[in-house]
Amino acid sequence: MWALHRTSLRLRSQGLNAGAYRASCVKLVPTISAENEAGVDQSHQTTYGRLMSTNKFYYTGCASPKFSVSRRELSSRAGASSTKEEDNDLEDGFLELKEHESENEYEASLSDGHEDGEQPHDELELSDAEIDPSEKKSQAGKIESELFRTILNAPGLAVRPALDKWVKKGNELSRKDISLALLNLRKRKMYGRALQLFEWLESNKKLEFVEKDYASRLDLTAKLRGLYKAEKYIEVVPKSFRGELVYRTLLANCASQGNLKKTEETFNKMKDLGLPVTVFACNQLLLIYKRVDKKKIADVLLLMDKENIKPSAFTYKVLIDAKGLSNDIDGMDQIVETMKAEGIETDIQVQEALARHYTSAGLKEKAEAILKDIEGENLKETWWRCPTLLRLYANLGNADEVERIWKVCESRPGVEASLAAVEAWGKLQKIEKAEAVFDMMSKKWKLSARHYSVLLKIYANNKMVTKGKDLIKRMADNGCEIGPLTWDALVRLYIQAGKVEKADSVLQKAMQQKNHRKVMFRTYMAVLEQYAKKGDVHNSEKIFHKMRQGGYTSRLTQFQTLIQAYVTAKIPAYGIRERMKADNIFPNRHLANQLVLVDAFNKSAVSDLLE
Secondary structure, three states: HHHHHHHHHHHHHOOHHHHOOOOHOOEOOOOOOOOOOOOOOOOHHHOOOOOOOOOOOOOOOOOOOEEEEEEEOOOOOOOOOHHHHHHHHHHHHHHHHHHHOOHHHHHHHHOOOOOOOOOOOOOOOOOHHOOOHHHHHOOOOOHHHHHHHHHHOOOOOOOHHHHHHHHHHOOOOOOOHHHHHHHHHHHOEEEEEEEEHHHHHOOOOOOOOOOOHHHHHHHHHHHHHOOHHHHHHHHHOOOHHHOHHOOOOHHHHHHOOHHHHHHHHHHHHHHOOOOOOOOOHHHHHHHHHHOOOOOHHHHHOOOHHOOOOOOOOHHHHHHHHHHOOOOOHHHHHHHHHHHHHHOOOOHHHHHHHHHHHHHOEEEEEEHHHHHHHHHHOOOOOOOOHHHHHHHHHHHHHOOOHHHHHHHHHHOOOHHHHHHHHHHHHHHOOOHHHHHHHHHHHHHHHHOHHHHHHHHHHHHOOOOOOHHHHHHHHHHHHHOOOOOOOHHHHHHHHHHHHOOOOHHHHHHHHOOOOOOOOOOOOOOHHHHHHHHHHHOOOHHHHHHHHHHHOOOOOOOOHHHHHHHHHHHOOOOOOHHHHHHHOOOOOOOOOHHHHHHHHHHHHHHHHHHHHHO
16 A cells, blocks of 8 residues: 555544545635644644655645645645745746756756656657657658758748748648657757647648647647737647546646646646546646645645556656755655655666755765766766766865866767856856866757856856956857846846846846747746835836736735845835735735834824824
8 A cells, every 4th residue: 555545544543623624525615724833724734644744835724824635626826935045046947938948957847747758748659669769769751851951951030931842842741740750849949949840730731630649749849939829729629639638737737837826727627528647647736845845745745645646757757856945854764665665766867856955855875875876886877967966066065076077088078078068166166177178069959048057057156247248249150049047147246247228128128029939927026026125116016017917916025035025125005905906916924024124114194293
């Protein structure tokens, strides 16, 4: 009997009648309860057997201020009671458009919805049996190579005219050709070109779409144009193809983009449509709750127990990361033991997460032991682990080990290992070494904006504005498409230099770009935080409004930062409670304290008038 089922038995044995009620149904609705200082109703703290340890993941019961389980859907008050650590995690966790961030590869891999090879949008991708061995080895056949290169060589927004021209030359398309082209575009994160290919196929009726094609098109739309456009696209998908694959693709994007309300609404919609509750869907809930409301993790596990859904390896990975983020190292270790007891091996992703969390907790020896396990007996035979080792040793501040690992992979440096070396040397503040590796890369490969953004971030962190500007010019000269990662790095470059207005100017220009790329959530927040620190209410409100225009619904952290501007300026925030209520935002302890302060300013202002 697996650990989650033991948990349910334990709950019932403890006499929690609310738990029995919750286990009979699966709707989450808001309830009200008094909270203690930690924001948790103490009377309902329950240990989740071997899977969950005692002091972080709570079974909240019907008296929780968050929700209780009843009928067949999920709803909640986002952020009604989160800790400061959770709020910071929320801000740091948003990987907009699923752009790869080398500093947090583990989080990126989780956010992408991958679990042991399963993807939410299995777009047109061929099984091993469908690909000729020679084509599989070379990644593409001749026709695929021509199609892919046609798309690759087309100007950024002119893929469709290039495809028209290509077909007029007498080239024919097959599903396999398209599949391999899309696979290569996906691998290179060329989502814009992949979406243009799909739009061209659809408008020209070059392919008879099935559900996985619609799901892939939906995924690209969500990545590039936001969740609203993705939902609108579902409306045009024929009803016969609006199945579990389409909706789970939307669900994965809602979770990866950090939109709690949409994630829960999509989960509810799937249940209302009678679609199966799968481990994949539950894992998406775990992902977003890990970021914004860790106490709800327990409710998802209870739901999985009720629905007889066995945790996957990915489930354990999310739980391990959640425990580590909560600095509950003992609880994290217990989950690892449970994972092993269930016959699931700890792969390099899990080992990487453990090393990161041991490092953060100051457990250097434990982290180093994990790194030795990752390296194995002969790193030359497992050279593909070099990027992970470079980053983790840099986290430990161990320059000697970074040097040793880099020497191993320097003889056959791949792009990712080289990029990891740049990042590692930058973290160790060995700027010249980082630049030397980057120069080697630029001579050896054609680099994208993603690669440049790593060095640009190093310059930003070290307030090297002139070098940062020169690198941006170099990117433009080399034909790099400037996107969200570059905008973010440039904004932070100016912020670190104390030039908030210039950072704001970059942000405004980025918003006006017509390439369908959304500015990252954290980029807005970086500027908003600076204005809040200065007590600049006018510009704080402006950025807050721009975030809405940029497609971000209001979140707890946004209101906290906005109200901080009023607190710093020592002026009342008229109507702020009504604005929060309209956005379904309910204050946690920190925000409640801020509201008390702005209320005091309000009373002072009224008193001055009466006097």
